[in-house]
Amino acid sequence: MTPRRPARSSLFSLFSALLFLQSTLVSAQDTFDCHLTIDSLKYDLTSLSGEHTISRTRETPPTSWLDKATFNLCDNLKIQDGVAAGDQCPDGTRACLTKTNTKGSNSDRVVAVIPLAQSAALKPEYSSLSSSKGISLVLHGSPYPIAAEPIPQSFNLTLLCSQEASEPKFISYDGVQLKVEWSAPAGCSESQQPPKDDESKGPGDGGKEEESVGSGIGWFFLVLLIAFGAYFGLGAYYNYSTYGARGLDLIPHRDFWREVPYMLRDVVSHLCSTVRPRRSSRSGGYIAV
Numbered sequence: 001m002t003p004r005r006p007a008r009s010s011l012f013s014l015f016s017a018l019l020f021l022q023s024t025l026v027s028a029q030d031t032f033d034c035h036l037t038i039d040s041l042k043y044d045l046t047s048l049s050g051e052h053t054i055s056r057t058r059e060t061p062p063t064s065w066l067d068k069a070t071f072n073l074c075d076n077l078k079i080q081d082g083v084a085a086g087d088q089c090p091d092g093t094r095a096c097l098t099k100t101n102t103k104g105s106n107s108d109r110v111v112a113v114i115p116l117a118q119s120a121a122l123k124p125e126y127s128s129l130s131s132s133k134g135i136s137l138v139l140h141g142s143p144y145p146i147a148a149e150p151i152p153q154s155f156n157l158t159l160l161c162s163q164e165a166s167e168p169k170f171i172s173y174d175g176v177q178l179k180v181e182w183s184a185p186a187g188c189s190e191s192q193q194p195p196k197d198d199e200s201k202g203p204g205d206g207g208k209e210e211e212s213v214g215s216g217i218g219w220f221f222l223v224l225l226i227a228f229g230a231y232f233g234l235g236a237y238y239n240y241s242t243y244g245a246r247g248l249d250l251i252p253h254r255d256f257w258r259e260v261p262y263m264l265r266d267v268v269s270h271l272c273s274t275v276r277p278r279r280s281s282r283s284g285g286y287i288a289v
């Protein structure tokens with residue numbers, strides 16, 4: 001008789017391997033790495049990465065206001081040396097708005113520090129613009145107490161497709177969302193970029209295929225995992241309700257699953273002995289049936 005224990009533990013490790021695989025597939029989709037696909041058009045925003053600062057001033061005599069936003073689409077902002085921790089956004093911020101008030105020759109006073117987009121709350125939303133070529137990208141941050149109730153903040157970039165890059169522009173901030181407009185080649189999809197004549201076909205097609213294969217594998221594992229879960233769940237329920245089974249007896253087709261690792265081992269050793277040169281298999285490589 002072969003020992004029984006290994007069968008169970010390898011079933012468990014198969015299960016946890018599947019779960020791990022699925023969770024890495026899901027979490028890989030959450031992160032925003034500056035590559036987007038909208039309606040099967042691919043956009044690469046990495047050329048816009050790095051920290052950019054935009055601002056606007058408003059005169060409210062006798063003081064004036066400076067609203068300054070710093071953002072990096074592809075990475076967190078760096079913590080600035082020489083700026084008090086309370087006067088800058090915390091670590092993990094991708095877009096930060098500071099409001100500074102100046103009165104005459106008195107020193108500036110930072111009156112608000114608002115994290116507009118934070119990696120932990122990013123939930124990127126993107127779509128292509130309806131009016132012109134380009135995309136709209138919205139990144140999210142946590143709530144800020146701008147009114148009586150804290151309001152979730154966001155950073156809304158309108159990225160226009162243009163052959164020439166310009167500087168980003170501060171459009172508006174209404175206490176909830178900062179609107180930024182920017183014209184750059186990155187606003188054009190990859191297939192629109194080099195020669196503009198043909199949009200549907202071009203170098204982008206190969207990449208598109210690759211992408212769909214990748215997500216196809218993700219779906220395959222998801223469906224496999226759900227099927228496994230349903231099989232064990234329903235099987236356990238059946239064993240429980242029909243036979244009143246408990247504990248490990250709940251596993252459906254338990255005897256079969258016990259044998260699986262041994263069957264796999266047999267298959268592997270059979271393959272090995274086939275591949276191995278004759279001479280070594282003669283010296284004791286036969287499998288007892």
Ligand SMILES: *[C@@H]1O[C@H](CO)[C@@H](O)[C@H](O)[C@H]1NC(C)=O
Binds near residue numbers: 158177
């Ligand atoms: C982002 O800004 C654009 C242009 O103002 C607007 O049409 C769009 O609704 C905004 N998106 C979100 C999610 O607020």
